Amino acid sequence: MSQTVVLGVIGSDAHVVGITILEQAFNAAGFDVINLGVQTSQEEFAEAALEHDAEAVLVSSLYGHAEQDCQGFHETLEATGVDATTYIGGNLAVGQDDFEETRATFEELGFDRVFDSETDTEEAVAALRQDLQLRTPETERPTISS
Amino acid sequence: MSQTVVLGVIGSDAHVVGITILEQAFNAAGFDVINLGVQTSQEEFAEAALEHDAEAVLVSSLYGHAEQDCQGFHETLEATGVDATTYIGGNLAVGQDDFEETRATFEELGFDRVFDSETDTEEAVAALRQDLQLRTPETERPTISS
Amino acid sequence: MIRDERIPSEELQRIDEQIRSNWSTGEAVDFEDAIEYHESLPERKRFADVLESADSPLLQPRAGVPQLDDQVELLEYLHSEGKADLLPTTIDSYTRDNEYGKAQEGLEKARETGEDTLNGFPAVNHGVEGCRELIDAIDAPIEVRHGTPDARLLAAITFAGGFQSFEGGPISYNIPYTKRHGLEETIEKWQFVDRLAGAYTERGVRINREPFGPLTGTLVPPSIAIAIMLVEGKLAATQGVRSVTLGYGQVGNIVQDVAALNALKKLGNEYLPDEVVVTTVFHEWMGGFPPDEARANGVISLGGMTASIAQPDKVITKSPQEFQGVPTKEANSAGLRTTRQVIDMAIEQQIDIDGIEEEQDLIERETRCLMDTIFDHGDGDVVQGTIKAFDSGALDVPFAPSDSAAGAVLPARDDDGRVRIFEWADLEMDDDIKEIHKARLTQRADTEGRDQSFRMVADDVDAISDGKLIGRPQGGV
Amino acid sequence: MIRDERIPSEELQRIDEQIRSNWSTGEAVDFEDAIEYHESLPERKRFADVLESADSPLLQPRAGVPQLDDQVELLEYLHSEGKADLLPTTIDSYTRDNEYGKAQEGLEKARETGEDTLNGFPAVNHGVEGCRELIDAIDAPIEVRHGTPDARLLAAITFAGGFQSFEGGPISYNIPYTKRHGLEETIEKWQFVDRLAGAYTERGVRINREPFGPLTGTLVPPSIAIAIMLVEGKLAATQGVRSVTLGYGQVGNIVQDVAALNALKKLGNEYLPDEVVVTTVFHEWMGGFPPDEARANGVISLGGMTASIAQPDKVITKSPQEFQGVPTKEANSAGLRTTRQVIDMAIEQQIDIDGIEEEQDLIERETRCLMDTIFDHGDGDVVQGTIKAFDSGALDVPFAPSDSAAGAVLPARDDDGRVRIFEWADLEMDDDIKEIHKARLTQRADTEGRDQSFRMVADDVDAISDGKLIGRPQGGV
Numbered sequence A, B: 001m002s003q004t005v006v007l008g009v010i011g012s013d014a015h016v017v018g019i020t021i022l023e024q025a026f027n028a029a030g031f032d033v034i035n036l037g038v039q040t041s042q043e044e045f046a047e048a049a050l051e052h053d054a055e056a057v058l059v060s061s062l063y064g065h066a067e068q069d070c071q072g073f074h075e076t077l078e079a080t081g082v083d084a085t086t087y088i089g090g091n092l093a094v095g096q097d098d099f100e101e102t103r104a105t106f107e108e109l110g111f112d113r114v115f116d117s118e119t120d121t122e123e124a125v126a127a128l129r130q131d132l133q134l135r136t137p138e139t140e141r142p143t144i145s146s
Numbered sequence C, D: 001m002i003r004d005e006r007i008p009s010e011e012l013q014r015i016d017e018q019i020r021s022n023w024s025t026g027e028a029v030d031f032e033d034a035i036e037y038h039e040s041l042p043e044r045k046r047f048a049d050v051l052e053s054a055d056s057p058l059l060q061p062r063a064g065v066p067q068l069d070d071q072v073e074l075l076e077y078l079h080s081e082g083k084a085d086l087l088p089t090t091i092d093s094y095t096r097d098n099e100y101g102k103a104q105e106g107l108e109k110a111r112e113t114g115e116d117t118l119n120g121f122p123a124v125n126h127g128v129e130g131c132r133e134l135i136d137a138i139d140a141p142i143e144v145r146h147g148t149p150d151a152r153l154l155a156a157i158t159f160a161g162g163f164q165s166f167e168g169g170p171i172s173y174n175i176p177y178t179k180r181h182g183l184e185e186t187i188e189k190w191q192f193v194d195r196l197a198g199a200y201t202e203r204g205v206r207i208n209r210e211p212f213g214p215l216t217g218t219l220v221p222p223s224i225a226i227a228i229m230l231v232e233g234k235l236a237a238t239q240g241v242r243s244v245t246l247g248y249g250q251v252g253n254i255v256q257d258v259a260a261l262n263a264l265k266k267l268g269n270e271y272l273p274d275e276v277v278v279t280t281v282f283h284e285w286m287g288g289f290p291p292d293e294a295r296a297n298g299v300i301s302l303g304g305m306t307a308s309i310a311q312p313d314k315v316i317t318k319s320p321q322e323f324q325g326v327p328t329k330e331a332n333s334a335g336l337r338t339t340r341q342v343i344d345m346a347i348e349q350q351i352d353i354d355g356i357e358e359e360q361d362l363i364e365r366e367t368r369c370l371m372d373t374i375f376d377h378g379d380g381d382v383v384q385g386t387i388k389a390f391d392s393g394a395l396d397v398p399f400a401p402s403d404s405a406a407g408a409v410l411p412a413r414d415d416d417g418r419v420r421i422f423e424w425a426d427l428e429m430d431d432d433i434k435e436i437h438k439a440r441l442t443q444r445a446d447t448e449g450r451d452q453s454f455r456m457v458a459d460d461v462d463a464i465s466d467g468k469l470i471g472r473p474q475g476g477v
Ligand code: B12
Pocket: A012, A013, A014, A015, A016, A017, A018, A019, A021, A022, A058, A059, A060, A061, A062, A063, A064, A065, A087, A088, A089, A090, A091, A092, A093, A094, A095, A115, A116, A117, A118, A119, A120, A121, A124, D062, D090, D093, D119, D146, D147, D176, D177, D214, D215, D216, D217, D218, D286, D287, D288, D289, D290, D321, D322, D323, D324, D325, D326, D327, D399, D400, D401, D461, D462
């Protein structure tokens, strides 16, 4: 019953700490996590998702070039034949921007959910559970909240 | 040739440090300073100015009630027969105000010059010298700038 | 002749009735009803208990606006956004002058225009009911902070109104705050305030009393501040107060500040009766602030750092807008959160700095000299001793605007930035201690290649707002 | 096989010509003309001299925008309003990837739309002339800061453009900044950069080189950072660099940070040849910041406090907007001024904290273990040793995104907030040192009543942004 998520940092962004924490959180929540690491191209995301039959693709971006890096991302997924829930999160704009604008921009690009960098990992886990219509397995709860 | 200035903190304001510093600066600059201290009423300013035949009356206020405290100040001076240069300085408004507005308010009340609390004492001394048309006595310069 | 003796209860009642007739709202004060109200308050609103049981420094800002609704909103904001542990209600200047009529005008004008025409909350005018509305609305303990020489009516109303902590004292709210009130007069008036707090205490409602430690806020040598705290603590204890928070204002030298807070705590416990629970409060820098919020944040943080080492029971925070005027609620909260971050990051670290014991020892010896002279002046009576010691100049406060203090003693920083005494005037002090100060100041004068003078004092007064701790000569001489 | 040997001058020329042909602006580089230009610069623009002759820590922010005019304005602002002593020019990400074409597009789009479409200043695209306009316009030394694995063209153009300081190194701009560049490759490329700096140095133009000390910015144990600094310093020295600034990123524990900076300075002087002038730079907290400017100011101030005690030659400041994104110039200046105020208030105070020597001793022993293993791995050659030690995991960096590092070592804070190693993986270290770490971490686990786990590491990663130093479990477990 465990579901696979593909995780990575897009573009030439090397901020790795966030996805390291996310990997651990999704693992602890019972997902199978394929962590592609930093500086992952659109194609690498698509191929990994295809190969592992991933339910979700989680894109991280911190360095401020997310918008450029994600142009055509969903077209690439589609072209590869991937139909997964897509999330993006991190620090998505250069400078001191308003997050609601940012969210709109990325939803328009096709992401199912957009997270800011204040996101708690539990929040993201809960959202994905909901989107994939999973229920929290009783036994895992203490692991997550501890 | 030394000139007399009357100095004090108006109203029920007790902030004494500023006038202590001012007293010392005007003294060092060769003025005769009559320091009335804190919590000085309009009448006390007027009487002291009259008694000592003061060239200037320097009013200080820090606690934010300057405007109320100075209502009718110049009328009081006039009624007592005092015709002196008047300055006010310190922290003249309650809260985070724009100083240009504050300056206008106090000029309207009749003050010849209005100083904010970033005022350097030398600035005030130089201004008074100019207004009373005094020249810096050569011998005092080192004392002031040292 | 006024002495350090407890006011008899009939006398307490007589004064109480008299002062309550000074303003219309005095009538509504009813002691039994007040006790009942206090007893109805939940534990988290009981000031003394919350403060005394805390295991790390609690943070408290200063704040007061004229209207009740606005005050509720302001305190709620400081509680939720600033994460203040303890809240204040700062009283307006007219009330401090006992000008309740003017305060009423101001309050009415505020209600009409929506402007803050008073620089604080006129608690007397709001009366018992108004105060209780405030206490009911806010989910944390609240203290009355003011600066009132004669605070008797204010105390009667705010105690009945549910406040459980009250700042000030006969010296600390006289010498720095007013020119003409005699010490004898303010002591008498504060004996009543303390006696009233004691009456509540006897009935199980421990009103916390907090002498105002920073005094003139400007380079006050620690021992002078501590001696005055001990005197006020003793006076309060005599009247039955059992929860006393002694205060101290940051001078900016970490070693000296930590040493002073240690000495304050130690001597407080030593000089005050055992039945009094002594806590300490550290005030972030009370002198002139930099005219720049960014630099002000640095000053505030140095306070937080010091607090994390000394661990007082409470810290009164400043805002980055201190220089400019009464802060916005946002700035006030920012000061709280900056302080919190520094304390929380530093407090778990073991930071033992060399020289603290030595400095503490010096401060204790100085304080004992001052306490001894006070007792001597009063033949063992601390009230008479205080009055006479101020009179003779044996006890003095730098930059005191009051006619009751000589204000002749002058402080200056030594080469390490510690506050020493440059001009002793008649201040009582052992010669060997004077020699220590002199040596330190001579060292500084040598470093700077100039004589000790008032100029040095003036430079020190401006130093922190100019961005330094020590007022070194700028450029050439 | 690449070794720690100076690139012969013919080889230098050959590479120089080759890399200059990578982008149109490369042509304009002329070494003799560049020397002349540097010689024409006034003393106050000479980076190494200004830095090495300072008598208290100099402050430097990070800042870079795409357009030249904007960059001039930005730096002027940081100089005049922020009172920065040294200025930066941070390079955009495309340039870091050697994607000069994309950078050109971004620059042109920036010129058209007025928006900052690049996250830094594309110095290669601005070319020698553009760089000199910047150098001419700003009355202070300016450093190139980037994060580029292959920075050869960037160096050629910025050196000729008048910059006299250049951040980075083959490990420090590889391991934290890129996934796929091999170490052998980046070492070779940085040997060229250092050799070019050395060529200028030989002609009297001392280009300052600054290895990037903070690495991944996230709980990097001091000895790992220091060892890498020593390696990069040695490599630079071999190529003729004579002014080296070794870096270190604040971990937030004052004792450990001061000890680390002391150790860095001491070991730098010991391991680097005598003819190199070694200075140090302290980076204010490089990990995740609080999402709140007020709390961020507390983090920044703790950095200032640490700097005032350790007295590094330079401090790289953070802004209160660090969490959010690239700061406005006002916020950037605010970070500078907050830092300045704290340093200036604290630096004249004598603050000797217990335990610094002990911690420094531990850091030095650890660093020596790492240096020994590097030399051993390379049979005395530091280049081969570094490559092989990273390969075997004997040298490693926590949270390294690079394929060239195992990234298997995991740090965690001890009960005092000092960064220790929780998972050693293959990191080379004497057993008795490992025991010390283990004991400290066990103590913490006991305090918290939980096992050591990755959860603890994750909590520590978030702790400062959550307002604490140590990631203690929240509420119940
Ligand atoms: C550490 C750090 C670095 C380290 C990174 C080391 C490494 N390899 O990981 C170093 C020093 C190398 C670095 C370099 C750079 N950095 Co940096 N860095 C940071 C810093 C301080 C902390 C990031 C971090 O580790 N946070 C801790 C982790 C746990 O949090 P996180 O990354 O935010 O991730 C969490 C959430 O965002 C969320 N999340 C993240 N992704 C996703 C995805 C999904 C789907 C979901 C649901 C959630 C989610 O969950 C995560 C876990 O809690 C931030 C500022 C900050 N936040 O305080 C700047 C910051 C991100 N960096 C920035 C920049 C500009 C850079 C550089 C371009 C600049 C330079 N001058 O060198 C380079 C880029 C290099 C590159 N090629 O990527 C900017 C980005 C600006 C913007 N977006 O507008 C920031 C905001 C700093 C700033 N204010 O300027 N950086």
